[in-house]
Amino acid sequence: MPDVGEGLEEADIVVWHVKVGDEVSDGQVMVEVETAKALVELPCPFDGVVTELLAAEGDTVAVGAPIIAVAPSGTQVPAAAAEPADTREEALAADLVPEPETPEPAAPEPVPAAEPEKKDTRTAVLVGYGVRTTSGRRRARKTDTAAPAPVVRAANGSAHPGPPTSGSPAAGSIALAKPPVRKLARDLGVDLASVLPSGPGGTVTREDVHAAARPAPAAAPAAFAATGPGESVTGERRIPVKGVRKATAQAMVASAFSAPHVTEWVTVDVTRTVKLVRKLRELPDFADIKVSPLLLVARALLVAIARHPEINASWDEPNQEIVVRDRINLGIAAATPRGLIVPNIKDAGGKSLTALAGALTELVATARDGRTSPADMAGGTVTITNVGVFGVDGGTPILNPGEAAILAVGAIREQPWVHKGRVKPRQVTTLSLSFDHRMVDGELGSRVLADVAQMLERPKLLFVRG
Structure with a gap:
């Protein structure tokens, strides 16, 4: 490996x-x-x-x-x-599995099992x-021993020996199970010989092992005593935490309990931004590129960071120093079947709007296909998480480890809004910025969030730096 x-x-x-x-x-x-x-x-x-x-x-x-x-x-x-x-x-x-024995004149004397032969x-x-x-080891041939009868556990918690069937271990046999299932049984302390198999050909599955490892539930009504093969008597399903899910869980716990989080909110009228998105979609330069409000949110954050570069930083614990990065590697939180990942666009601050749109489109497509490489997720400096795609209005995002800030974008909804002295229906969204209070104080965080909100309310400012 x-x-x-x-x-x-x-x-x-x-x-x-x-x-x-x-x-x-x-x-x-x-x-x-x-x-x-x-x-x-x-x-x-x-x-x-x-x-x-x-x-x-x-x-x-x-x-x-x-x-x-x-x-x-x-x-x-x-x-x-x-x-x-x-x-x-x-x-x-x-x-x-020993073959059925046939009567013989005299039973042969048992021969002691030879030591397994080793061959380098x-x-x-x-x-x-x-x-x-x-x-290399040669398995020693086992002598005939009586294996314990399979135990059938009903939903009411009672256990009783079951008769040998095509789906249960026969006397003198070993349970059929794949190597990962055998490892799982060892880890949970489950004797495979006592597990009622439900897999094809009488094999023991992961679900069978988990069911055997669970404690017997309290007495249940007799109407629920009959449980089919492979069904859980507790109505629960367990998901192993491995790979991306495991890394995400560890990173979020480390971030939440090591960095002092502060979150600020602002609600903003983005009607003009929504109109600009429609106009950009009609331009030839964006013909083959997906243009969404996220593109202009990303642009607004990049411009705000250029004005306030101290927020593009990380914390050096051993040296007790704040490290301000020159390049902005913009992370985009992406939900995939394998869990949450945060690939980033390298040097996003130096890209034109067209190049930024193309990079966002490619990043999302790669993440959905499950082909994001470790290099694509390394070196992020600031992150955007778009919870609005799920119809959520806002949230308090947790920092991606090693970064000083993360911006959450809520759903864009038509709401009554005071515009030019009159209440009108406008497109409104909520932005929330979480930041590490060791590096970013309230003034810096507020200025960055206010800049992003102002540019989304008046998108002409997106193209004015300084």
Whole structure:
């Protein structure tokens, strides 16, 4: 597992694009991994044939650990090794199920299980960490032992042994489960032999393990005692916090409890800004670019920062210093199926309005496709979060770690507004600016927010600097 950037220590295997026995070439994408920041495609660095997948989909692998073994082209891969990882796991489990015994004149004396044989091998690995010396083990053949009968737990909390069925473990067998499920069972302290399987072919699923790990609920009415396979008796669903979600949770906790947040609000008439957006959409320069009010909000914030550069800063804790950045890397919070990410536009303050619009369009499209790279999310200096797209009027945004300010933009709604001495229907929105009070005092934060509001109310000012 290579370090895909920003000093990340681990990544999750999302999907393999190759299997054992496949020929691979230099540069071919063979696996997608999810880091704490992005979904990344890993290419093969050389030509050869895949001899082993050393990590299953769903596994979390440390940087530097081998995930795939590739031999020189032409290497013959044994048929057993060429099976997918899940198939080999199930086949192994099937081999350990003893066949029905037939009467024999005399039972043979039990032979003590031999010590597993060890054989040193050298396996080629993907990343440049050298070859890996492994120790191959032959599984000792198990003697016939009576496995515990499966336990069926009803919704009322009562547990009773269930008869062996096609979906429950038979006596003397081991449970069928994929490697990630076995790891989950070990982590939760669940004995797979006692879990009632609900997967295809009698396999144990993640849901089965979670159900077995939950404490028995209080007594329930008899009408709810019958629960179907794989159904939760508590009506809850658990989502593993990994990758982007895990990183976001840790970053938000660190930000909320390390930086003293202050949030200021302003409600502004953006009727002229909405009209300007319509006019820009008709210009040839913006023909293939998405133009929205967010573009002019971004432009207004960039102009305000140019006037008050001290807000484009970060806090250096070891040296107790404020670091003011010369370039503005504008982050845009984006909600994706994998969680919240904040890619940024590098040197956004130096871009023209057309270039800024193109960069915003590309940033949003890349984020929605799940192809944002770690480099795209590194080095942000200030962030905009557009909660208005969800119909929300405003909020108190939490700072992106390492930044001094974040601007939240609410929904634009038609509201009664006093305009030129008369109450008229106008397009109105709410802006809220959160800032780190160690670096940004109330005066600086208020001036920046007031500048942004003034430019959105009178968008001609967007094109006047100083």
